[in-house]
Amino acid sequence: MIKFSIKHRGFFFLGALASLAVTFNACTDVDNTLGDDFIDPSQRNGVLIDSTFAIDAYTVSTDSVATSTTSGKSYIGSYNDPVFGQINSSVATQFYPSSLSDYKKYAKNVSDRIDSLVLNLKLKGGVGDSLAIQHLKVFQMKNKIHSDTLYYYSNYRIKDSIETEEISVNKNFDKSSISYSRKGDGVVHIKLSKDFVNKLFNxxxxxxxxxxxxxxxxxxxxLYIENAALSSGGGLNAIDFSDTTTRMHLYFKVAGVVNKDSIVRMPFFVGSTSYSSVRRFSIIQHVYNGNSLYAVKPGEINPDLSKNPTPSKLVYLQGFGGLRTLVKFNDASVKSWLELHKDAKIYRAELIVEPYFPGNLLNYKNMPMSMTAYYSKTVSGKKYMYFIDDMVTFKGVSTNAFYNRSRRLYSLNITTHFKDAMRGVKPKEFYLYAGVPSGLYSSSSSSYGTNYVELPYDFWNVPNQVILGADPNKAPKNPIRLVITYSK
Structure with missing residues (x-):
């Protein structure tokens, strides 16, 4: 079993934790992510556990996610998953010479000595079939990717922003798609057209x-690097823009010392962080056309909650700008709880989320290591996404929201949010996203003020996915449930 290091926010925390663990070890798996109320010793015999609070769960799509970045990897490829359907990803990126003075020195006087201009992309990891033959083309964009633009989105209308003529050429010097695979995490070499070279050097x-x-x-x-969609199979392949191999090189002739021409190269950075304002972004398309018995059903995505839809037994969570899960406190359970437990003292509200593996097959490789709970709030007409308070309060406790392999479930402490929802000061619904954003655990982030207007990059950078719930034909229980530890 994977072990995670645990940091405690206060030294007095250990005493309360030990007392609670000894008293209730046989009843519930209470860990060190308690709420902000501690159990008084005189009340321990009166502590109760309620597992009847119903949770309604739905699958919703992420219409668009900010994908502009200056660091890390970007994914390219076409991947057909039997459950989640087809994912297509392409990349737009800026480029510039590693030495502006060298470029200015040669720009006007090497056009007759140019051998070739080659774009090199270093592949490093991914999901799906690494041996699948895929195809890409390169186009010049009509504008640069603006450094003063905060966000570019996954559903950016790229066709309106690129030139019609492709600038990539294959080995036969035809303007047609370049074939490649991820075998051995190799390098994709793309020769660029003479017309494009002549724009840069004349x-x-x-x-x-x-x-x-x-x-x-x-x-x-x-530049826009477009990957063609595959009808089946395939995979998503990560381009490592931090690797020095990912460059564009101009090869040209110079006079040799022994009266022979030599070939030298002039490097161009591509999507590099060497110049702070350089950006790139991904264009991502999801088509939910999986052929599995448990495939995502497009008609069940984004239900109209105003029409009181039936909660789903299976819901779906997907990174890479895909699907998220909407968790809603059941109206009848809210009403019952407020009537029966109006003055209850809540010590813990634990959201239990169980993954479902059809055929009992475990696939740890592609499932999210963790998940994060967000709620939305509109301020001055703008919708903001906030971590639920418990994610921030216990940001030093790595077990909150991480997958527990021994119990085969995710466990999220939502104590503070549940209390506030019952008081009517927080919404009675929130979203689950794949992954825990690095900003939540950053030492520079405020303990109580962390929030994002846009979702952080963690939710699109990793193409992971998981089904949540149990076999709808066999299991009577809901896929997501709430366990409340309280006393009256």
């Missing part, structure tokens, strides 16, 4: 006007 370029990297990128725009 005698008419006024190099005096290219006085900065920003001007260079505004002049020559950005």
């Amino acid at each position: 005698s008419n370029i006024d190099t005096a006007k290219i006085s900065s990297y920003e001007i260079f990128m505004s002049t020559f725009k950005s």
Whole structure:
């Protein structure tokens, strides 16, 4: 079993934890993610556990997610999953010379000595079939990716922003798709057209006007690397933009010392962090057309809650800008709880989320290591996404929301949020997303003020996925349930 290190927010925490664990070890699995109320010793005999509070769960889509970034990997490829259907991902990226002075030196006088211009993409990891032959093309964008734009989104209308002529050429020097696979995490080499080379290097370029990297990128725009959709199989392949192999190289001839021409190269950074304003973003498309018995049913995504839809026995959680799970406190359970336990003292509200593996097959590789709970709040007409308070309060406790392999479930402490929801000061619903964002555990983030206007990159950067629930034909229990520890 995987072990996680645990940090406690206060030294007095251990005493309360030990007392509670000894008293209730036989009844419930209470860990160190308690709520902000501690059990008084005189009340321990009166502590009760309620597992009847009903949770309604639904599958909802993420219409768009911010995918612009300056670091890490970006995924490219086409992946057909039997449960989640097809995912297609392409990448738009800026480029610029590693040395602006070298570019200005050669831009006007090497056009007749150019051998080739090659875009190299280092592949490193991914999901799906690494041996699947996939196909891509490269286009020049009509504009640069603006450094002063906060976000580009996964559903960006890229077709309106690229030139019609592709600039990639295959080995036969035809303007057609480039074939590649992820075998051995190799490098994809893409030769770019002479027309594009002539834009970058010709005698008419006024190099005096290219006085900065920003001007260079505004002049020559950005690149769009488009991956073609596959009808079956495939995979998503990570491009490692931090690897020094991911570059664009101009090869040109220079006079050799022994009266022979030599080939030298001029490097261009691609999506690199070397220049802080350089950005790239992903274009992601999800098509829920899986052929599995347990495939996502498009008609069950995004139910109209105003029409009181039937909660789903199986719900779906997917990273990479895909699906999330909407958790809603059942109206009848809320009413019953408020009537019967109005003055109850709540010590813990634990949300139990069980993954479902059809055929009893465990697939730890692609499932989220953890999940995060968010609720939405509208401020001045803008919808904000906030961590539920318990995620922030216990951000140093790594067991909150992580998958427990021995119990085969996710466990989320939602004590504070549940209390506030019962008081009417927080919504009685929230979303589950795949992964725990790094910002939540960052030492620079505020203990109680962490929030994102947009979802952080963690939710699109990893293409993981999992079915939540149990076999709807056999299991009577709900896929997500609440266990409340309290006293009257």
